[in-house]
Amino acid sequence: MSEDKLEKHRKAEQRERPNAFDKWLLGNCHEAVPHEKLRNVTVGKERKIERLLEK
Amino acid sequence: MKIHCLLDANSIIKHYVNLPGSDIINYLFDRSPAAVINISNVQIAEVVSLFYRFQREGIISSDKEREEFKDTFFNDIRVSKVTRYAFVDEHLLDFDVYDKITSTPPPVKKPILTFISKFGGFVKELKDIADTGDAIMLMIMREINFIADGNCYLVTCDGHVLKIAETLKLKVINPENTKINNIPQCLDIRKYRRINSPVLKVICKDCVTKEPLCSTSTLDVCEGGICVRRHSNFTDGRSIEIKLSPISRDNPTVELRGQVIRSNNWSNVIRFVEPMSSDLYSSITNN
Numbered sequence: 001m002s003e004d005k006l007e008k009h010r011k012a013e014q015r016e017r018p019n020a021f022d023k024w025l026l027g028n029c030h031e032a033v034p035h036e037k038l039r040n041v042t043v044g045k046e047r048k049i050e051r052l053l054e055k
Numbered sequence: 056m057k058i059h060c061l062l063d064a065n066s067i068i069k070h071y072v073n074l075p076g077s078d079i080i081n082y083l084f085d086r087s088p089a090a091v092i093n094i095s096n097v098q099i100a101e102v103v104s105l106f107y108r109f110q111r112e113g114i115i116s117s118d119k120e121r122e123e124f125k126d127t128f129f130n131d132i133r134v135s136k137v138t139r140y141a142f143v144d145e146h147l148l149d150f151d152v153y154d155k156i157t158s159t160p161p162p163v164k165k166p167i168l169t170f171i172s173k174f175g176g177f178v179k180e181l182k183d184i185a186d187t188g189d190a191i192m193l194m195i196m197r198e199i200n201f202i203a204d205g206n207c208y209l210v211t212c213d214g215h216v217l218k219i220a221e222t223l224k225l226k227v228i229n230p231e232n233t234k235i236n237n238i239p240q241c242l243d244i245r246k247y248r249r250i251n252s253p254v255l256k257v258i259c260k261d262c263v264t265k266e267p268l269c270s271t272s273t274l275d276v277c278e279g280g281i282c283v284r285r286h287s288n289f290t291d292g293r294s295i296e297i298k299l300s301p302i303s304r305d306n307p308t309v310e311l312r313g314q315v316i317r318s319n320n321w322s323n324v325i326r327f328v329e330p331m332s333s334d335l336y337s338s339i340t341n342n
Contacts, residue, residue, distance in 0.1 A: 037123070042115070
């Protein structure tokens with residue numbers, strides 16, 4: 001199946017290039033919160049964010 | 056079947072902030088039975104720098120809030136809600152992408168005409184051309200498209216990137232002009248029929264360690280996955296082996312593999328690695 005091919009490819013990549021980022025991720029997301037809380041933080045500031053994202 | 060979606064930074068940010076197109080991005084993250092969210096490692100840097108920019112522009116007010124954005128995003132990568140796709144040297148050799156960026160004119164900004172007072176007239180203002188990050192994303196998307204036999208979508212709102220992707224024959228989703236009703240069928244939860252069955256018994260073990268995880272029961276079943284009563288062992292991203300059987304007896308038993316894709320206070324949603332075959336489907340519905 002196609003997804004298997006991609007997953008195999010990705011695993012081969014990871015074997016060839018073991019990544020410090022993945023190790024870092026394991027123990028360093030202490031401030032993660034529910035997504036809804038994040039969305040509430042920016043309520044009313046959507047236009048400002050859209051302008052930031054505009055190219 | 057999994058459908059690989061490669062998101063750019065401006066699309067993935069819509070999962071953390073409510074913006075036009077957030078409904079489509081949230082659907083791909085939380086509801087689509089098939090979508091696998093990919094992001095290039097370069098775009099990860101762009102997303103994180105956006106969080107820092109939010110703080111600089113006063114959109115978020117403190118280091119703590121910025122860390123919450125950053126760590127929530129990183130946690131989504133850690134639990135495989137977002138899959139990191141590494142940009143490597145081999146991608147640099149995809150010269151077609153450079154060609155197409157050069158030969159494809161960027162689209163016109165809206166409003167189409169911008170008044171230029173100095174010259175006393177109107178000119179067409181073009182959108183910025185695709186930048187280095189976009190080129191890298193397109194190179195990775197070309198590879199995914201090749202390896203996944205076209206079962207993939209590039210998700211972006213960038214007008215120039217969308218035009219280039221079309222010329223490269225890549226399938227695209229622009230979340231800003233797509234409605235849930237128009238989402239490609241392969242990504243749509245409604246393509247799977249819900250099974251009108253009684254509550255099923257679910258026994259699970261970890262795919263890797265084979266350690267038994269729990270017994271629970273279904274709240275909802277479709278060909279692409281199940282929604283079960285919440286259990287603390289079902290952490291997002293965990294791959295599990297599942298045995299499904301009628302609640303009153305052990306036969307027939309359907310064995311499947313799946314992954315926990317989302318959770319709330321009362322339920323966990325498990326997506327099957329492969330949708331249930333019609334034989335298995337029948338064996339459950341007939342009992």
